[in-house]
Amino acid sequence: MNPLDALRAIVGEAQVLTGADTATWAIDWRERYRGRPLAVVRPASTGEVAAVVRECAERGIGVVAQGGNTGLNGGATPDDSGQQLILSLTRMRRIRSIDIENDTIEVEAGCVLQAVQAAAHDAGRLFPLSLASEGSCTIGGNLATNAGGTQVLRYGNVRELTLGLEVVTATGEVWHGLRALRKDNTGYDLRDLFIGSEGTLGIITAATLKLFPLPAARVTALLALDSIEAAVALLGRARAGFGSALTGFELMAGDCLAAVERSFPEQRLPFAGDSAARPWFVLLEVSDSESQAHARARCEAVIGAAIEAGCVRDAVIAGSLAQSQALWRLRESIPLAEKAAGRSLKHDISLQVSRMAAFVRDTGAALAARFPGTRQVVFGHLGDGNLHYNVAVGEGWSEAALLAEQEAVATLIYDRVHAAGGSISAEHGIGQLKRDLLPRYQDPVAIALMRRLKAALDPGGILNPGKLLVP
Numbered sequence: 001m002n003p004l005d006a007l008r009a010i011v012g013e014a015q016v017l018t019g020a021d022t023a024t025w026a027i028d029w030r031e032r033y034r035g036r037p038l039a040v041v042r043p044a045s046t047g048e049v050a051a052v053v054r055e056c057a058e059r060g061i062g063v064v065a066q067g068g069n070t071g072l073n074g075g076a077t078p079d080d081s082g083q084q085l086i087l088s089l090t091r092m093r094r095i096r097s098i099d100i101e102n103d104t105i106e107v108e109a110g111c112v113l114q115a116v117q118a119a120a121h122d123a124g125r126l127f128p129l130s131l132a133s134e135g136s137c138t139i140g141g142n143l144a145t146n147a148g149g150t151q152v153l154r155y156g157n158v159r160e161l162t163l164g165l166e167v168v169t170a171t172g173e174v175w176h177g178l179r180a181l182r183k184d185n186t187g188y189d190l191r192d193l194f195i196g197s198e199g200t201l202g203i204i205t206a207a208t209l210k211l212f213p214l215p216a217a218r219v220t221a222l223l224a225l226d227s228i229e230a231a232v233a234l235l236g237r238a239r240a241g242f243g244s245a246l247t248g249f250e251l252m253a254g255d256c257l258a259a260v261e262r263s264f265p266e267q268r269l270p271f272a273g274d275s276a277a278r279p280w281f282v283l284l285e286v287s288d289s290e291s292q293a294h295a296r297a298r299c300e301a302v303i304g305a306a307i308e309a310g311c312v313r314d315a316v317i318a319g320s321l322a323q324s325q326a327l328w329r330l331r332e333s334i335p336l337a338e339k340a341a342g343r344s345l346k347h348d349i350s351l352q353v354s355r356m357a358a359f360v361r362d363t364g365a366a367l368a369a370r371f372p373g374t375r376q377v378v379f380g381h382l383g384d385g386n387l388h389y390n391v392a393v394g395e396g397w398s399e400a401a402l403l404a405e406q407e408a409v410a411t412l413i414y415d416r417v418h419a420a421g422g423s424i425s426a427e428h429g430i431g432q433l434k435r436d437l438l439p440r441y442q443d444p445v446a447i448a449l450m451r452r453l454k455a456a457l458d459p460g461g462i463l464n465p466g467k468l469l470v471p
Contacts, residue, residue, distance in 0.1 A: 037064070050172045053169075057172060064086050089203075143194075147427055216290055249381070255377075351420055414441060
């Protein structure tokens, strides 16, 4: 039996797509990587995933697991050999159970993040992972890249939100690790091994996730500032004034929001004048366990003191849920506005907060000197040290010219990140984009250990081949 017929026997003929029918799955969200898969296979259960992997292991066929296909580093796109299949998990989207007393939810990997948030909310609980792509990204992809998002400051990355996993191994076995325990010291922590491994060690098919009480109130504020130094000072004030109630602290350059206003005219900043004239903005959110009035009073007190101290130039505090959503929409629309303006070079980095201002200032000057006319698109999660430091076309530049300088731009930025003790990948993973760069910036002993793990758990090298580690 040929491989396609064998796969059809496992998942059904309608769930094995070939040829032109695979086009949607074969290109990444940024339209940078385009593969030629053997097929797209869409299993509906963990048993079917395991059977597909066993079949592929016997035949030496590469398996590229894919969720919502919203990744930014080509981690879920096959190569063009026609010898790798895409394993789409989007049919596996059940909410298996919710345990209110234990504050946990068990979901399948194909569940869209927004659906998990909604299921938790309907049960009177909060699942705090929040991303701009939450309407289309899936839990499996979130786990594969250890996604962060806008509330890491309070709740941590998805790793910290996960108690257990169900994983199909490279040999088609199923690890049933969905124990909903907060303490379990029975050997190696296999859960953390698979989270962030980008589908190269096993295929996550389900997860047990933590839930939290719904906050009694939330207050959102947009603040205009003169510098990143002022933003760092404001973060210190916010941490002292709000403690664990501080759930969001997003930094955005003024020209990022100006681009949002150009691309989406219905979205406007709640300040008079030109948004680009204000160099920096911070979107701050506070969750409160008492009341809306209490939360607003705390917010007004902390922001008022920051204004008096000269830390904040101007501020708007949302007075309703609709206003709060409008402010968050500005932040979440930055990647869409960036994409609408053309391709850019994206750099998802993390640094110590104390080194952020100097890095942005000095790196910006170095880029302007070497690549004059390019634009820097800077925004991110300042509260946890994660910055999206992107470089876009500007005066005198075409997309093709900028892409031709991709390696040189990345080297300039990542060398400075490394020198500052930072990381070249904060929340987007390595994928194809940063695979060849990783050995330059990662400890060689760490690379050797990763290779040993890969060889031990995937001796045939069939799981997401060509990603994360250099072959």
